[in-house]
Every structure is written in structure tokens, then in C-alpha cells.
Amino acid sequence: MPGTKIIASAHYVPENVVTNDDLVKIMDTSDAWIQAHTGIKTRHMSLQGEDTSDLATAAAKKALAQTHLDASDIDAIIVTTFTPDGLSPSTAALVQRNLNAEGAWAYDLATACSGFIFGLSTADKFIRSGSYRNILLISAEVNSKMMDFSDRTSTVFFGDAAAAYILTSAEEGIIIDEEMHTIGNSEVVHSGRVAPLTQLSVDNYPKMDAFAQVGRDVFSEVTTLIPQHIVKFLAQNDLTPHDIDYFIPHQANLRLIEFIADALQQPITKFSTNITKYGNTSSAGIAIGLDELRQQQQLTGKKVLLTGFGAGFTYGSILLSF
Known part of the structure; x- marks a missing residue:
């Protein structure tokens, strides 16, 4: 039975860096409190209109560039996200369009912060089935768009980012x-x-x-x-x-x-x-x-x-x- 191996991975974050001091300007908190309670010093936020599919696409392009594969070689695209572009179409479908991955079917998987675990498990099963060889797995979030910035107890934690993996069939999986x-x-x-x-x-x-x-x-x-x-x-x-x-x-x-x-x-x-x-x-x-x-x-x-x-x-x- 074939196994799964990683042939490429990459991550992408928006350009905008938001420091704890930036948050202090809009809410009652402090850099000292945030670092003491969370360890967080900075986070990246999509403040220029990038949505989840944009971050996912950018990470996917970086991962694909590390391989000999084209987007047309991808059999399936799975996006794990807590913050999709919308309920429909799926964020994965938008990534499929952005990459021109015409041979890939695509869907989202929503298990919040456990998403990459559940997504990797799912992709592994498709590969082990023998019906699919190359799968693009992406975990992408624009948490900032879902925040209530008057809720300092939650908002100080979150940032926006995406990471993409090219998974393929191998005799010995990892x-x-x-x-x-x-x-x-x-x-x-x-x-x-x-x-x-x-x-x-x-x-x-x-x-x-x-x-x-x-x-x-x-x-x-x-x-x-x-x-x-x-x-x-x-x-x-x-x-x-x-x-x-x-x-x-x-x-x-x-x-x-x-x-x-x-x-x-x-x-x-x-x-x-x-x-x-x-x-x-x-x-x-x-x-x-x-x-x-x-x-x-x-x-x-x-x-x-x-x-x-x-x-x-x-x-x-x-x-x-x-």
C-alpha cells in the first residue's frame, strides 16, 4: 500500500506587522500584559484586502515552485480554514481557479485550529487509496476579519497566515x-x-x-x-x-x-x-x-x-x- 511523503512546503504572511503597541492604541491593554500572558510580540494582519484564498494561493505558489510539478499535476486541493472567504464557493475552489489547477477537485475542511491535523489525515487517505497521487494541502486563516476589536481578551492573540504542502505517493510514507x-x-x-x-x-x-x-x-x-x-x-x-x-x-x-x-x-x-x-x-x-x-x-x-x-x-x- 502506498504511503504519503512531503515533497514541498511553504508559508506566507501578509506584509502588515501589528505590534502589541499598535493594539494598545485602540484597546485597553499593554505590551507587558500581552507578552506576560501570551508570549506574543507581533502578528501579521491582512490590512490591504487580502482574503483567505489570497493567502492560500500565495503559499501554494511558493510550494509549487519548489517542485517539478505544474498546477495541472495536482489531483486535489484541500484547504483547512476557520475563516473562509465565504460559505460558498469554497476557499479551495477559489485557490483552484487562481492556480489554474484544472485537473484538481477542491473543498474546504473546517475543524478550526486542529485543521492541519485533520487535513493531513484526510489527504493521506486519498493518497493511500491509490486513486490520487499529488495533493495540495493548505491551512490558511485571515483571523483578523472575524475579530471584535473591542474584545481585548481574544483579539490580542490572533494573526493571519497560510502554509501549503505538496503531498505525493511514496513506497514508504512518513x-x-x-x-x-x-x-x-x-x-x-x-x-x-x-x-x-x-x-x-x-x-x-x-x-x-x-x-x-x-x-x-x-x-x-x-x-x-x-x-x-x-x-x-x-x-x-x-x-x-x-x-x-x-x-x-x-x-x-x-x-x-x-x-x-x-x-x-x-x-x-x-x-x-x-x-x-x-x-x-x-x-x-x-x-x-x-x-x-x-x-x-x-x-x-x-x-x-x-x-x-x-x-x-x-x-x-x-x-x-x-
Whole structure:
């Protein structure tokens, strides 16, 4: 049975860098508070009209440029996003058009900050089926367009970014095992909800809510579930956290990543982090982390654990061996 390997990866962020001091100008917060509670120093925001499909397309072009493939060689495009251009057409369909990838079918996958985990798992299954050879997997978010900038407890976390991967069939794939979970909860984290009608009226018009989260509940849920999930998942593969060379968790909050590292009794140096410069980029954070790791480290013979968690509530891990 064929496996899946990565032949290219790239990430893209908007040009506009928003510092903590920039946020101080529009809300009651401070650089010291933001860094102390989140570890974030800067984030990139799409302030010149770039939407999610634009970021996704830019990242995809960078990844394709690293290969001998043309867009016409792509069989399928999967975009994981919490912040699509719209409900329809899918953001993936817009990327397909932008790339002129005429032979590819495309769709979006919405599991919030766990998106790259669920997307990689899905792409792997298509490749393993033997019916598809080359898949473009993109995690892209324009979180800024969904923010309520009067809500300082949420807005300070988020940035905009995209990362793209070219996945192809190989005799020996890099995915060793996976495990995903969903716990239905619509209140702890939510975004983009559209209320149903209560009466017929010419004044009816769809209204979408901004991103919102109950920070304390999120922190409690993650710190309770994720370390236990990681230990149990690794044990199923006769491994312990000590056997993992690199961890790439969701880039939610540097303090949360530090908590997970401490709970696993692992040095923070084994954890790939990009949140300090990019902020929480939702599904793109893990994808960027793996791309940066591929650029900076020789991964041959290394084990890498990807762990996502996000609204839904969704969480899961994928174990890679290079």
C-alpha cells in the first residue's frame, strides 16, 4: 500500500506587522500584559484586502515552485480554514481557479485550529487509496476579519497566515499513526454563527457574529486533555515523550505550550514555536511550524509529533517519522 511523503512546503504572511503597541492604541491593554500572558510580540494582519484564498494561493505558489510539478499535476486541493472567504464557493475552489489547477477537485475542511491535523489525515487517505497521487494541502486563516476589536481578551492573540504542502505517493510514507477526537461544544469557542429566522420580514438579512472564546475554559480543557492524550497516543505506539525529537503543537499561547512541555517533562527546546512573531494563526500554526522545522533541521531519522486542538472541540495528533 502506498504511503504519503512531503515533497514541498511553504508559508506566507501578509506584509502588515501589528505590534502589541499598535493594539494598545485602540484597546485597553499593554505590551507587558500581552507578552506576560501570551508570549506574543507581533502578528501579521491582512490590512490591504487580502482574503483567505489570497493567502492560500500565495503559499501554494511558493510550494509549487519548489517542485517539478505544474498546477495541472495536482489531483486535489484541500484547504483547512476557520475563516473562509465565504460559505460558498469554497476557499479551495477559489485557490483552484487562481492556480489554474484544472485537473484538481477542491473543498474546504473546517475543524478550526486542529485543521492541519485533520487535513493531513484526510489527504493521506486519498493518497493511500491509490486513486490520487499529488495533493495540495493548505491551512490558511485571515483571523483578523472575524475579530471584535473591542474584545481585548481574544483579539490580542490572533494573526493571519497560510502554509501549503505538496503531498505525493511514496513506497514508504512518513505518517506512522494518528488519532483524532471531537467533543461537541458550541459555547467555549465560536465564530461566524448566523442566527435562524424567527419571523418573515423584509428587514431580514444574515448577520454573522465575531470570534469569541471563554479563555479560562479553553485553558482548562486543553491542559486537562492534551498532555494525557499525547502520553496515551504515544504509548499505543510503544513510545514515550522522551522518544520524540520534535513536538509541534497548535500555536495557541506560548504559556500553554510551556505548560504542555512541563506536563510531558520535556524541554521547551523540543517544541517548535512561531507564536511569538505570528500570533495564533489557527490551523496555519502547526503547518508553519513543520515548514520551519523542515527548513531549519535535518529530519532524516527523526520523529515529529503534531498535536492540534481547537473549537469544536476538536483535538488530535499525527506521528511522523522522517
